Amino acid sequence: MKIRLLIVVLLLGLHTGQAHANHRVALVIGNSEYSGEGAISTVVQDAETVSKLLKDRDFRVTTALNPERDELRILLETFIDTTPINGTALIYFGGHSMTARDSSGEEQALLLTVDGNRKAIVLGELLEQVGEESAAKDSIILIDSGQGIPPGYDERRGPTGLNAFDSLPRGVSLHFAEEPNIWSDQPGGMAERLAESEGSDLEAWLNKASRWRLSAGEPGTISRPAARAISPPGKLMRGSDAGDEWVSPQGTVFCWCPENGEQPGFWIGKYEARQSQFPSKPDLTHRTYPAHSLKQRDLSELLATLTAKERKAGRLPHGWEYALPSPGQWEYAARAGSRGERYFGEITNTARHANFADHSLFETGNDLYAYADPAPESNDGYAGLAPVGSFAPNPWGLHDVFGNVWEQTSTGELRGGSWVSLKEYLQVSLRKTPPRHPAKPSDHFPYASEFVGFRLVICER
Numbered sequence: 001m002k003i004r005l006l007i008v009v010l011l012l013g014l015h016t017g018q019a020h021a022n023h024r025v026a027l028v029i030g031n032s033e034y035s036g037e038g039a040i041s042t043v044v045q046d047a048e049t050v051s052k053l054l055k056d057r058d059f060r061v062t063t064a065l066n067p068e069r070d071e072l073r074i075l076l077e078t079f080i081d082t083t084p085i086n087g088t089a090l091i092y093f094g095g096h097s098m099t100a101r102d103s104s105g106e107e108q109a110l111l112l113t114v115d116g117n118r119k120a121i122v123l124g125e126l127l128e129q130v131g132e133e134s135a136a137k138d139s140i141i142l143i144d145s146g147q148g149i150p151p152g153y154d155e156r157r158g159p160t161g162l163n164a165f166d167s168l169p170r171g172v173s174l175h176f177a178e179e180p181n182i183w184s185d186q187p188g189g190m191a192e193r194l195a196e197s198e199g200s201d202l203e204a205w206l207n208k209a210s211r212w213r214l215s216a217g218e219p220g221t222i223s224r225p226a227a228r229a230i231s232p233p234g235k236l237m238r239g240s241d242a243g244d245e246w247v248s249p250q251g252t253v254f255c256w257c258p259e260n261g262e263q264p265g266f267w268i269g270k271y272e273a274r275q276s277q278f279p280s281k282p283d284l285t286h287r288t289y290p291a292h293s294l295k296q297r298d299l300s301e302l303l304a305t306l307t308a309k310e311r312k313a314g315r316l317p318h319g320w321e322y323a324l325p326s327p328g329q330w331e332y333a334a335r336a337g338s339r340g341e342r343y344f345g346e347i348t349n350t351a352r353h354a355n356f357a358d359h360s361l362f363e364t365g366n367d368l369y370a371y372a373d374p375a376p377e378s379n380d381g382y383a384g385l386a387p388v389g390s391f392a393p394n395p396w397g398l399h400d401v402f403g404n405v406w407e408q409t410s411t412g413e414l415r416g417g418s419w420v421s422l423k424e425y426l427q428v429s430l431r432k433t434p435p436r437h438p439a440k441p442s443d444h445f446p447y448a449s450e451f452v453g454f455r456l457v458i459c460e461r
Contacts, residue, residue, distance in 0.1 A: 022137065023087035023227045023247055024059040026051075027079045031095030033066045033114045038149070043094045046144065046191035050092050053194050057202060058226030059090065060233075068115035076126065080134045082251040085271050085288065086389045088202075088222050089136035094188065097123075097145040099163045099181075109162045111143070124165070131169020135251060135274065135287050138222045140206065144177045144190035168216040175210035230256075234315055236458065238265055242337065243396040245270065249315065250277060254458060255397045257333045266459035268325060268333045271388035271399050272407065273454050278302060288387040290405045290453040296412060299324070299454065316458075324410045325457045327431070334416065334428050336396040341427040343394045343401070351380040353392050354403030354426050355419045373423060385419055385450070398455075402426040405453030418451040 030047025032040050044065055051063045064075055076091070083089040096112040110120035123143070130139045145162065164180035177190035193209040202223045207213060231237050233249045239256025246254045246267060254267040278291035278299070294302075303322045310316035325333065336343050344353050351358060359379040362372035380403070382390070389399045403426060406414040414432040417425040 022224045023084035023229065023245075023253065024054075024057070024090070025079070025083055025087060025136075026054045026059040026061045026090040026092065027075065028054070028061055028063045028092045029067070029072065029075075029094065030063070030065045031067075031093075031112070031114050034096060034112070035116055038096065040095070040187050042188055046094045046188035047092070049195055050094070050142075050144075050191050054090065054092075057205075058228065066114045069113040069119040069121065072113055072121060076121070076129070080130055081276075082249060083134045083136040083139075084247050084251050084253055085135045085274065086137045087135075087227075087253075088138045088140070088224075089130075089134055090140045090142065091126075091130075092142040092144065094144045094191065096149055097143060097162055098149045099159050099161065107159065107163050109165075112149070123162075127165070127168060127172060127174065131172050133276065133287055135276065136171070138171055138173070138217045140173045140175065140222065142175045142177075142190060142206070142210075144188060145184060164212065165214055168214055171217050173206075173215035173217050173222075174213065175206060176212040177209075178211045180212055236267075236315055236317060236320070239267070245397065249310075249313075252277070252456065254456075255333075257329070257396065260332065263328060263332050264460060266325075266329060266457050268329070268398065268457045269455040270393075270397055271455075272405060273456055274388055288389070289385055290388055290400075292385075292405055292450045292453045294454075296408060299408070303456075319460050320458055321461055323457055323459060323461070324408055324454055325459075327409045327411055327413050327415065329457060329459070330407065330409050330415050330455075331428055333396065333398060334394065334401045336394040336398065338395065341429060343428075344392075349377075350402075350423050350426065351378055353401075354417070354423075355380050355382050355386045355391065355400070356403040356417060356421050356423055356426060357419070358423075361419070369420065371422065378423065382419065406432060406451055408452060408454040414452060420451055 028047050028051045030043045032043035034040065047063060047065060051061045054061050062079065064072065067075060093111050098110050098112065099107050100110050101107055109123035111123055113119045113121065127141065143162065159181045161178060161181040161183050162176055165174060168174055178184045190209045194205070197205050197208050199205045199208065203220060227245060229247050230239060230244050231246060233247055236246065239258065242256060242258050244256040248254065253270040255270050257266050257268055259265040272290040274287065275289050275291045276287045278294060307316065307321045334343070350356070357369060357372035359374060359376050360381060360383045361369045362374045364383050386404055391400050393399045394401050402416050403421065404419055406418045407416045409415060412434050
């Protein structure tokens with residue numbers, strides 16, 4: 001018995017370590033082909049050096065050399081929109097930058113693009129976009145500016161160098177190669193310092209290469225171990241072991257559920273689908289909150305469109321599709337090889353694993369939720385919806401299996417409970433069936449509720 005208990009403890013420790021790993025992605029931009037005296041030929045080599053260093057630290061890197069402004073805007077938007085949920089995203093910019101005054105006299109930091117005519121990316125707008133739209137837990141912006149500015153910009157020039165920022169969006173860190181309002185003597189100072197440092201800790205490595213930095217992220221989080229997907233986003237393949245991960249081109253992280261004799265192998269979302277990928281209304285676009293209020297008919301159309309798009313792109317093998325899990329698939333993935341009604345057993349603190357009708361909901365004083373558990377020890381920290389991935393994962397890496405939102409299955413059945421469900425509802429086998437249509441008993445009413453969401457699967461049909 002003691003030997004078996006030790007094995008279980010070791011396995012739980014292994015899964016906990018995997019849960020705190022993160023997918024790392026980077027966009028490396030090198031602008032060197034400015035016109036005339038503004039050209040800085042060394043930037044291309046700097047960008048290639050930084051790309052290699054990031055790959056060595058388990059980043060999946062996209063390198064862009066000399067993109068014009070409109071192309072760069074699309075690259076940035078795509079990168080931000082497709083960052084893996086709760087991962088680490090890094091943007092490196094090598095090239096000219098400056099502080100300029102706009103028409104109202106306000107000073108703005110600009111990242112200059114190579115197509116001339118004073119075209120640039122406004123750094124403040126980029127930081128705001130990252131903060132509002134990226135699903136990454138941590139986003140790092142590295143500005144490795146070159147020496148001086150190209151001719152023709154002098155009349156717009158503000159203070160020398162880049163001006164400092166007073167605050168940043170949550171989870172965002174900003175690094176400059178030089179102190180604010182100082183020009184570097186030589187371009188590529190940050191790239192050079194990154195190459196010279198051999199530190200394994202990611203945060204310390206980046207900090208050493210910076211002469212000025214500001215962070216709104218939690219200390220140490222970017223140094224979490226890197227997660228490894230079994231294949232790049234452009235190539236979907238079968239998993240091997242339970243919990244293997246693959247990141248889709250949309251940034252959705254999937255976990256592998258292996259064949260077991262009753263169920264063929266399939267991929268299932270590590271997290272509940274989020275609003276920014278499946279908005280039901282224009283104002284429901286919170287980047288890391290679960291999607292909800294989608295009618296099942298509308299959801300089916302969205303999934304059919306996604307399947308067709310991925311097949312056309314050659315990323316989805318023949319016979320595979322994006323879908324809602326069947327009740328059997330959901331239950332198999334939720335159990336993750338365990339027995340009983342909860343993968344974490346009965347003695348574990350439920351509030352670590354689920355967002356349910358807890359003490360924080362009871363404390364709102366709303367009479368609708370007077371049934372919520374008033375016990376202080378049952379406090380999960382959220383009176384309403386929680387961002388996806390807020391709670392401990394099951395042994396195969398799936399977060400928020402219980403609570404937060406009821407998860408739709410392909411038959412219309414709902415599983416897992418929600419943030420307004422009692423703790424007793426958080427059971428693998430508990431089923432909630434939609435009400436029947438009075439005129440068509442064989443049809444279910446579609447759910448369109450803030451209590452109901454879903455989790456994607458990729459499977460053979």
